[in-house]
Amino acid sequence: MRRLTNSFTVPNYFFTFLGLSVFFIIFSFFAPLWLQNGVAALGILSFGILHGANDLKIIAKKTQQQSTSSSLKFFVLYIGVVLLGIVLFFLIPKIGLLSFVLVSCYHFGEQHWSSRALNQKALFLRFFLYGALIFFTLFTFQYEPSAEVIFQMTGVRLPFYFFWMGLLVSFLGFVLSMLRAKITWTDFSLELFLLVILAILFSKASLMFGFGLYFVLWHSIPSLNSQLEYIYEESTKKSWMSYIKSASVYWVLAILGLVLFFKFVQVSEQQYLSIFFSFLAAITFPHAVVMGLMFHSKESNEE
Secondary structure, rough: OEEOOOOEEEEEOHHHHHHHHHHHHHHHOOOOHHHHHHHHHHHHHHHHOOOOOOOHHHHHHHOOOOOHHHHHHOOOOOOOHHHHHHHHHHHHHHHHHHHHHHHHHHHHHHHHHHHOOOOOOOHHHHHHHHHHHHHHHHHHHHHHHHHHHHHHOOOOOOOOHHHHHHHHHHHHHHHHHHHHHOOOOOOHHHHHHHHHHHHHHHHHOOHHHHHHHHHEEEEEEHHHHHHHHHHHOOOOOHHHHHHHHHHHHHHHHHHHHHHHHHOOOOOOOOOOOOEEEHHHHHHHHHHHHHHHHHHHHHHHHHH
């Protein structure tokens, strides 16, 4: 961690990823839509899926000191959440999409702030508000494609003011929660600057590229690092290789399942994005639960 003041630290990757985000904003000005979407898909299908491919190993790590019955309960819970996600998206898509967004809001916020020394009060709300701010910023600046994807998945077309009001409320809520957390002005200024960079990216890039860059750069890679430190107690080349080896079967099966779906199920080109986001949602539900357990376990060990 790089210390900026006596009371504030940022992850080592923060400024590097900030620079990369600026680079990709410039990239989005010149790259055609197909190239942006291709780069985003490549990132999501590699780092994006990989960061959720070792959930069972995290469960095994968490339950290694517990009884066999406890380990079985965690495994059954994981499978149950997977099945619940699938059922919701196929039978009740409106509830499925809403659940995915709500869970992802908290999950994104939890990962982003997990390494920060924050005031422990109202952490759930603070995490949720940050993730909601990311989603509403994306949906607002990419209103037309976002509204179309939501319509294809649920049959509901949300008006622009819904996203704009959501952006305003989540931003004000986030600012108040950060002030309540008593963070430094340096911390606050850097986070606001990051949000401005993301807003520019979301407004200039395609929906797929904007989401993909945030998902890979600011969520998946930091999550991978957190998982390495939890599972192997270090983030080194050796631990990365062990992680990839352990996750390879799940990763291959996930990619194979998506490829077979598009091969044997006829969908129009306009439905690709909605199918792709449904696929991400199905694997996000259980992963968010597991990561929540992991962060809780880390906090318990540090006490």
